[in-house]
Amino acid sequence: MIIMKSDATPTQIKNVIKEVEKYGLRTDVSRGDFRTIIGLIGDERKVSFERLAMLPGVKEARMIETPYKLISKEYAKAAGEKTERIVKVGDIEIGGDEVVFIAGPCAVESKKQLFTIAEGVKKAGAQILRGGIFKPRTSVHSFQGLGGGGEEDAREALSWLREAGDKYGMPVVTEIRGETQVDLVAEYVDIIQIGARNMYDQDLLVSVAKKHKPILYKRHFGAGIEEFLSFTEYMVAEDNKDIILCERGILPLGKGKSYTRYTLDLAAVPVIQKETYLPVIIDPSHAAGRRDLVFSLSCAGVAAGAVGLIVESHNNPAEALVDSQQQITPAELKDLIIACKKIKKAIGPRHNKG
Ligand code: PEP
Ligand code: MN
Numbered sequence: 001m002i003i004m005k006s007d008a009t010p011t012q013i014k015n016v017i018k019e020v021e022k023y024g025l026r027t028d029v030s031r032g033d034f035r036t037i038i039g040l041i042g043d044e045r046k047v048s049f050e051r052l053a054m055l056p057g058v059k060e061a062r063m064i065e066t067p068y069k070l071i072s073k074e075y076a077k078a079a080g081e082k083t084e085r086i087v088k089v090g091d092i093e094i095g096g097d098e099v100v101f102i103a104g105p106c107a108v109e110s111k112k113q114l115f116t117i118a119e120g121v122k123k124a125g126a127q128i129l130r131g132g133i134f135k136p137r138t139s140v141h142s143f144q145g146l147g148g149g150g151e152e153d154a155r156e157a158l159s160w161l162r163e164a165g166d167k168y169g170m171p172v173v174t175e176i177r178g179e180t181q182v183d184l185v186a187e188y189v190d191i192i193q194i195g196a197r198n199m200y201d202q203d204l205l206v207s208v209a210k211k212h213k214p215i216l217y218k219r220h221f222g223a224g225i226e227e228f229l230s231f232t233e234y235m236v237a238e239d240n241k242d243i244i245l246c247e248r249g250i251l252p253l254g255k256g257k258s259y260t261r262y263t264l265d266l267a268a269v270p271v272i273q274k275e276t277y278l279p280v281i282i283d284p285s286h287a288a289g290r291r292d293l294v295f296s297l298s299c300a301g302v303a304a305g306a307v308g309l310i311v312e313s314h315n316n317p318a319e320a321l322v323d324s325q326q327q328i329t330p331a332e333l334k335d336l337i338i339a340c341k342k343i344k345k346a347i348g349p350r351h352n353k354g
Contacts, residue, residue, distance in 0.1 A: 012057030032080035095279030100308035104130035106323040118164040120330030158188040209238035249287030261289020281308035
């Protein structure tokens, strides 16, 4: 990381960038109110920081040890930027004073289904609409989402999602499953979701980040926190800091019956909030895999400091084509939102406790 003097000129900054590039590294330039910070992307061990520190306009040049430096609190602090980033989607602030509720069906099944649910979740108090169109499924024989029917079907489903969001005043989010879907999905949605199974796909991360839209990025169920944050860095290295991190449960332990689909890693929320300025939300639905646990896990997530929740909600959960056991009705969602808002009030604003 190179910290420039507050009176460093644009030519001096350009010169430092050129010197860094000579080592074969890229840069992330963060222009704060008081000074400019140049982050190094690549292997810093090749770099002579003593040499860079001597260049005109440079205040300090040092190595940052963590594998995820661009998203670290340390980096934001050095740049004089806020150590808690708010991701703005329209007039909704993710990471601001209020908990943000994202809700909708696991999968978009029909226009009627989507509009009924959109109306229901909006009335329940949700601010952002979710709906899967390209579904990651274990079996090729299962419903793959309407996107599985080809580009024309995907476009139609995406246009319903857009229309439902516009009608009910909610930004929309859907998952992309592969690089071939990025351009298409980016045309329609406000937030692009990268699902748990794709957390490690660095080419996908880069191509999504290049759309410069907010990204909802889910932790893989087998990933450590350091891995999750290190892969997040791929997107920030493309100059996209509008990333919402999502804890959605890790693989359960031990033999015998698993009572939950995954194990919600609650401690990951405050841990990640201490490490990075990016906001963290919880997905209680996939973590629990059971509708009767969604309320408790949502409350616990907010109590642990999550700035938002993504909850699967369906007007007729029993008939849902995907994840029918874990979807809750809009009426149940309403109770959950009321309870979570009370909890948020009790614990206070998102603090920088790190
Ligand atoms: C989803 O949100 O629709 C989903 C498939 O979640 P995850 O990637 O967390 O399994
Ligand atoms: Mn689902």
